[in-house]
Amino acid sequence: MDMKKTREEALLLLEEYNETPALRRHAFAVEAVMRYFAEKRGEDPDYWALVGLLHDLDYEKYPAEHCIKTREILEKKGYEESFIRAIESHGYGICTEVEPLLPMEKVLYTIDELTGLIYATVLMRPDRSISNLELKSVKKKFKTxxxxxxxxxxxxxxxxxxxxxxxxxxITETIEGMRRAKDQLELN
Structure with a gap:
């Protein structure tokens, strides 16, 4: 499978279902962190990144059917079952009963919410930069x-x-993953 072509197709799909810049930025943040974790674990970074990119595909248009509509959309587009299942698992206990079992699924489940917290933390900083963000700043916000x-x-x-x-x-690893996409996330 040509991963570059696949990412281009995934971007078109993301844009088709998500018009809000904030939701697209979130997708890019999760994509970057998934790529980072895959590289650290010796997994396929392109595959993990695509799961991250499309994890909230249906959220803007179908918030009440989050993860359910994603399955329908991705099945029609020919995405494989393991890819779809990984995306469904990030909603475990919230909107699906698909438990994260594989490492990729567990990472997605964990970092989805965390990227949002880190992003919000950076926006509160005077320089709005992730480059010098420290663990203690995120932990303080986590506890608030x-x-x-x-x-x-x-x-x-x-x-x-x-x-x-x-x-x-x-938290530290998620910050590092997001730093790699700081320009795309407008956190520089």
């Missing part, structure tokens, strides 16, 4: 329930446990 209230901290914590990683390590 009134900050980024839509971020499900329990999902992040339980995801870290699924990955057998300390929360600090997951």
């Amino acid at each position: 329930a009134s900050f980024a209230q839509g971020v499900n901290r329990e999902v992040i914590s339980s995801g870290a446990k699924m990955l057998s990683m300390e929360l600090d390590e997951v």
Whole structure:
């Protein structure tokens, strides 16, 4: 399979179903972090990145059917079952009962919400840059329930446990993954 062509197709699909710049940026953040984790784990970074890119494909147009519509859309486009299942698993306990079992699924489940928290943390900084963001800044915001209230901290914590990683390590690695896409995320 030509991954470059596949990413181009995925981008077109993302743009077709997501017009909101914030949702597209979130997709790019998750894509970058998934690529980073895949590289660290010796997995296929292009495949993991595409899962991250399309993980919220249906969210803007079908929020009440999140993950359900994604399955329908991706099946029609010929995406393989393991790809679709990985995307479904990020909604485990929220909008699906598809439990994250594979490493890729566990990473996606964990970092989806976390990228949102990190992004919001960076936007609060005077320089709006992720380049010098430190773990302690994100941890402080993580502990402040009134900050980024839509971020499900329990999902992040339980995801870290699924990955057998300390929360600090997951946050640090997610920041590093997002730094790689700082220009695309407008966090420079």
